[in-house]
Amino acid sequence: MIEVILKKGKEKAVLHKHPWVFSGAVERVIGKPENGDIVRLVDAKGQFMAYGFYNDQSRVALRLLEWDENVAIDEQWFRGKVAEAVESRQKDILVDGVTNTCRLIFSESDYLPGLIVDKYADHLAVQVLTSGIEKNLAVIIDELQKLLNPASIFDKSDASSRTHEGLDTKNIVLAGIHPPERVEVKENGITYNINIAEGQKSGFYCDQRENRKILAAYAKGKKVLDCFSYTGGFTLNSLxxxxxxxxxxxxxxxxxxxxxxxxxxxxxxxxxxxxxxSDVNKQLRKFREEGELFDIVILDPPKYAPSRSALDKASRAYKDLNRLGMLLLNKGGLLATFSCSGAMDMETFKQVLAWAALDAGKQVQFIYQFCQPEDHPVRSSFPEGEYLKGLLCRVF
Known part of the structure; x- marks a missing residue:
């Protein structure tokens, strides 16, 4: 197996089982691996550290898989990881007649870096974001078929991040039929029609499942404003x-x-x-001009900070958005506000809300913290997996 030698002093993250090794931490490579090959990572003294996917086009040169030298990264290893992830969701999340959609595999958090698999009733949507997963995709798809026998497995690997791994984008059927134009799914007992093959993601975001249910408990008899409503998750739960x-x-x-x-x-x-x-910011200003007020305002915008370098600009955008939302609330009303930017941590998000309240001339109480659900687990050695955060605020 090809060996990658780590620079001296760069061992700490690997020893703590963080799955990323950046290109700047690599001393040299013995051999000529192809992108996506599994390589052996050793320290400066030649001692084994981990096995991982190699890619010389990515800023993340290695995505680590296994820290036990005696464990073979073979077909059975991949099948085992897929089976573990699927079993946990079947046991804890999927309930007949109530919820039949969830995230089955969540990349590094399920020890399969660069693989996302979402279940929508009898159909699966797959995103492949790394060359290593791309090379082993046939085994993964075969295991998913054996475990779930889905009507279709559709490859939604159209994320621009694939270019960093030297991969083209794809929108193709990997197994079974082409998904129908409308797939009916259930979440929290509510039915949704979604289009898996076309448009943004699948037409549905299952990472807000629990938050939709929690927030809806406050909605009885209330006048609600759902911004960035997409196909209606918060709207339907409120109704x-x-x-x-x-x-x-x-x-x-x-x-x-x-x-x-x-x-x-x-x-x-x-x-x-x-x-x-309508554009949300424009519509919020229009509501303000018209003197419209609400009991609950929900703000669930797209990712404003794709990286830490974009955080300052994103913070200003979050502040302006939340200021507008606060101005549309009745006294004592509730603001449910979210960020799906991994670069924005909760403490920074709270500070942004404090700035927004100051600019709006409002007082704010944080009364609940939202997070991503259990099918989007956060691995202890990979805090970067925690991307979704939210706050329920009472505004005076």
Whole structure:
């Protein structure tokens, strides 16, 4: 096996079982590995440290898999990791007639760096983000078929990050039929129609499953504003729990139309919902000009900080957005605000909210912290896996 020698003094993260080795930490490579090959990482003295995927095009030169020298990284190793991840979700999350959609495999957190697998009823959507997983994908797909016998497995590997690994983007069927235009899924007892093959992600984000349910408990009899509503996760949960009205805002016309379909699918009262295809910041300012006020404002924007270098700019965007949201609340109203930027930690997010409150002339109490659900686990040696965070705030 090809050996990669670590620079002296760079051992700490590897010993702590962090799965990334950056290119700057590599002293030299003995041999000529291809991108995605499994290599043997040794320290400056030649002592074994770990096995991992190698890629000389990526800033992350090695993605580590196994720290036990006596464990072979072979077909059975990959099958075992897939089976462990799937079993945990089947046991703890998927409930007949209640929830049949979740994340089955979450990349490094499930010890399969660069692999994401989402289950939508009888269909699976796969994202492959590393060359190492790409090389071993046939085994992984075969194991998923054996375990779940899905109607289809669709490759949604269209993320721009694949280019950093020297990979092209893909949108293809890997197994079974082509997914139908509408796949019906259930989450928290609510039904959604989603399109797996087209558009952003799958048309559905299962990482907010628990947060939708928690927040909906506050919605009974309330006037709710759901911003970045997408296909209606927070809107539908609010309606199910007796919200008096919901205004749902998203810039995507397709998302808004799908939201309307999902309202009808669940036989909710359509007169309680105003679905608005508009830029959120623009619409918030319009509401402000019109003197519109709400009891609950939900802000679930896309990723503003894709990296730490973008954090300052993102912080300003989060602050402005939340300031506008606070100004639209009745006294004592609730602001549910989220960040899916891994670079933004909770303490920084709280500081941003404090700045927003100051600018809005409001006082804010943090009354609950939202996080990602158990099918998006955070590995203790890989805190970078914790990306979704949120705060429920009472605003005065």
């Amino acid at each position: 199910q729990n007796g919200a008096a009205s919901v205004s749902s805002v998203d810039s995507s016309v397709l998302a808004v139309e799908t939201l309307k379909e999902n309202i009808s699918l669940n036989k909710f009262d359509t007169t309680k919902v105003t679905a608005i295809p």
